[in-house]
Structures are given as structure tokens and as C-alpha cells.
Amino acid sequence: MSFFHCSIFLILTQIDILIFYAMLKNREKEQTMLKRRLLTIDKPHVLVLHEHHGTRYLLVQNEQDLYRLALEILDWRFGGKEEKDNSGYYILESPEEPPAKNIVCDEEMIKVLPTEEIKKFARKQRETYKEEIASYLRRKAEYDAVQEALLKKDGKRAWKILWALSNAGGEDDPINLEPLETEYFFE
Structure with missing residues (x-):
């Protein structure tokens, strides 16, 4: 060459x-x-829902459409009404607070324990309990946010919740908002 x-x-x-x-x-x-939430939808977009048994494509013409659809999706997934057929894939129950455990939570108390093995065990118990509490608080905040958005019929909040769940990297189904290509160039 x-x-x-x-x-x-x-x-x-x-x-x-x-x-x-x-x-x-x-x-x-x-x-x-x-x-x-500073998005201005000035042209059509497609809301892509990657769900358990397929992908759904919904047309979004403006922000009001986006928020209306977000509220409908959140209600369908987590509204809790029995007549909704979401195949049982979307269940959001009020989390139960972890039971209080009789563990040593203070580092000063751990230091006076007789052996290193017991100290190590106590520290591990304390860390596990802290993780359980943190997990409970996260799930409780998520549950409360969903219930509040549904109760107040707040589409903006519903969109924010769906977007956060989608980007959390967990098992929740991802969503994308893609601009719809409406211009074609032919020669």
C-alpha cells in the first residue's frame, strides 16, 4: 500500500x-x-423496556408522554393490584426490619473480649448486622418512594425511580430512551 x-x-x-x-x-x-431530569423531549423518542420475556417499544412524543408512561409502567410492575397480570415477576413488598440481635456493637467492648478468635467473631457479627440494616434501609426507601409516586400519581418521580432501578445493575429490567430517527436521506 x-x-x-x-x-x-x-x-x-x-x-x-x-x-x-x-x-x-x-x-x-x-x-x-x-x-x-433536565431532559427536554423536542422530538419523538422510543422508550425501550427490556423485560423478562421480551422487549417492548413505546412511543414518547413529549415529556408528558414519558411521565405518563413511567407512571403506568411503575403501577403495572409494582402497583400490587391482583388483577394486573405482571406474571408475578415484579413484586415489591414492604421490607421487614431485621430482628434486633444481641451482639456487641461497641469497639471498646470488643477490645475487652478474652481471645482474638472471639473478637474476630464479634467484629464479623457487627459488620453483618450493619449490612443487614443498610440493606433494609435501602429497600425501605425504594418501597416508600414507589408507593409515594403511585399514591400521588407523580410521573416525574416514577420516571426517576424507573431510571434508578434500571441503572442499579441488579435484576431489575433495564430501560432506555432512544431518539426516534425520523429523517431519511435518499439520493
Whole structure:
């Protein structure tokens, strides 16, 4: 391959990289706007729901559509009404507080225990209990937020909850909001 062809190839590769980088930055900006709820939907989007047994695509024309759909999705998933057929995949029950345990929680008390083995066991028990409490508080806050959004019929809050659950990295089904391409270029 000649030097000229190599130069052209390198230039085209750099252009491709710049375009790809610009696309990533635009996507990152859109994701940040979604997180901050500063999103302005000025053209149609598609709300993509990746669910347990398939993917659903919903048209979003404006912010009101987004918030209405978010509230409907949250209600369908976690509304708790028996007549909803969500196949039992979406269950959000009020979490039970972990039972109080008779453990040594104070480091000063642990230091006076007789052996290192007992001290290690006490520290492990204390850490496990702290994790249980933290997990309970997270689940309780999630449950309360969902119930409040449904009770107040707050679509913005419903969107924020769905977005947070989607990005939590757990088993909750991810959602995406993608711009709908409506412009076609034909030669």
C-alpha cells in the first residue's frame, strides 16, 4: 500500500474515531440530562423496556408522554393490584426490619473480649448486622418512594425511580430512551 493510501486510511480512521467520540459524548450528555431530569423531549423518542420475556417499544412524543408512561409502567410492575397480570415477576413488598440481635456493637467492648478468635467473631457479627440494616434501609426507601409516586400519581418521580432501578445493575429490567430517527436521506 502506498504512502498516500496509508495517509488517507489514517485520516479516515481518525475521522471515524472523532465521530464515534462525539456520539459517545452526546449519549453521555443525554444520560446526564436524564439523571438530572433536565431532559427536554423536542422530538419523538422510543422508550425501550427490556423485560423478562421480551422487549417492548413505546412511543414518547413529549415529556408528558414519558411521565405518563413511567407512571403506568411503575403501577403495572409494582402497583400490587391482583388483577394486573405482571406474571408475578415484579413484586415489591414492604421490607421487614431485621430482628434486633444481641451482639456487641461497641469497639471498646470488643477490645475487652478474652481471645482474638472471639473478637474476630464479634467484629464479623457487627459488620453483618450493619449490612443487614443498610440493606433494609435501602429497600425501605425504594418501597416508600414507589408507593409515594403511585399514591400521588407523580410521573416525574416514577420516571426517576424507573431510571434508578434500571441503572442499579441488579435484576431489575433495564430501560432506555432512544431518539426516534425520523429523517431519511435518499439520493
